[in-house]
Amino acid sequence: MRILILNWRDLSHPAAGGAEVYTEQVLRRWAAAGHQVTLFAAAVAGRPADELRDGYRVIRAGSRFTVYREARRWWQRHGRGRFDVVIDETNTVPFQAHEWVDDGARTIALVHQTCEEIWHINAPPILAHLGRHRLEPNWLRRLGGSPILAVSASTRDALARFGAYDVTVVPEGYEPPNPLPRPVKEEQPTAVFCGRMVSYKRPGDVIRAVGLAAERIPGLRLWMVGGGPLLDRLAATAPAHVTFHGRVTEAEKHDLMARAHVHLAASVREGWGLVVTEAAALGTPTVAYDVPGLRDSTTAAGGVVVPARPEAMAARLAELLPGWQRQPPAPLPYGGAHSWDTVADTLLAAVRQHARVPRGPMRVAA
Structure with a gap:
């Protein structure tokens, strides 16, 4: 499969978090299994605009606020006709790829969480009110028109309140440290x-x-x-x-x-x-x-x-x-949680189902 992932950050971004770890763990396994994988993300100081990492390609352009526009421009200039599936990985603001991917490639959203109450903690009062009651509801209602993968039942339920009807819960992954630390518990509670x-x-x-x-x-x-x-x-x-x-x-x-x-x-x-x-x-x-x-x-x-x-x-x-x-x-x-091999395999199966891409021989490699 030829897969494009849109995420406003990649793992090299200073603000990268759990969503980016999830993305990196999955993409390198898909690439190792023989899929052609590209990640589009915002520019990062000191990192190239086009980089091959762990078998998948990273394209970087735009800032926290302009990456959405730059992704659409890149698609129009370089992406059209080159992918089977486009995955819109949503961190508060969706790319709304289903509204501008126009060449027959299937679009699927991957949502880790909704923002909702966090608006009133992280934003000034006027922006918080606008984001909580106008912007995010509008973004998610539009996103609900395409299939969505959610990483928890809580996220699925939140999306349903905004009108999403085709939501599949996919597992979270974790790789324990090896060897596993087993220090003695503290004597004091x-x-x-x-x-x-x-x-x-x-x-x-x-x-x-x-x-x-x-x-x-x-x-x-x-x-x-x-x-x-x-x-x-x-x-x-x-x-x-x-x-x-x-x-x-x-x-x-x-x-x-x-x-x-x-x-x-x-x-x-x-x-x-x-x-x-x-x-x-x-x-x-x-x-x-x-x-x-x-x-x-x-x-x-x-x-x-x-x-x-x-x-x-x-x-x-x-x-x-x-x-x-x-x-x-x-x-x-x-x-x-689950092993990253299980997550990558399960997520790919969900992508195939929604994208209606025929399943061929596949082996997920770590």
Whole structure:
């Protein structure tokens, strides 16, 4: 198959996140299986406009805001007639490829999450109101006219509210570290938060919840792992039982997660919540807010979801942590997610089905 993926970022972008890891893991397996794969993404300082990486081609042009226009221009000049399938990977703003791919190639959207409440956290009030109530609903209603692949049931349900009717849930993937870290759990009851210190992750709620739970669990402490714009302010006002580690390496993050007794997550919403999967793969259960994405990953990982209030998190933490301290859970294979080989194979099967491309011999290679 000849496959074009549109995503405003590729893995080399400074703002790359879980969606870009997902994309890279899938595309390199498709390329290794013999498919012709091209990714179109925004320009990145110091990276070429045209690059071959892990067997697939990366085309870069435009900025965060102009990449959508540049993708359409590139298609008109160079893409038309060269692809069987175009995948519109949506991170808040769709490319709306189904409206301008005009040569018979099939278009499919891949959606990790909707923005919704996050508008009011990440944008000024007027823009937040416009984005939440006008822009995003309009974008998603238009996107709903083509088949959509969603990475969680929560994302599928959110898309349905905007009128999407042809949505297929595809799995999330994870590759545990090898060898798997197995440090001894801390003697002192320890919770960990891993994520950027930004408003929509609600790190302040986690600090508040642990403070309340500490009234019932003597010696309870909290490790805050990750950088971000709220780090200095939170660190300056946090109580003594909270330690900020800042941004750390992957190995350091895994060590801290594995040594803690519980992982806490309080985002406004997620596409899945990969950090929950990481923790479970290391033998650390999660208590998370019952919000889109987190409820999917936490349930799959055998964790616990609670109403989105620090008081509710504190109550369940005080109830469950002593048992987890006495008998830590065993590491969960793939943290409740799936191997990347499985994800790549399943996603390609869904693409074939929607694109009605005949299936030929195929072997997914790592």
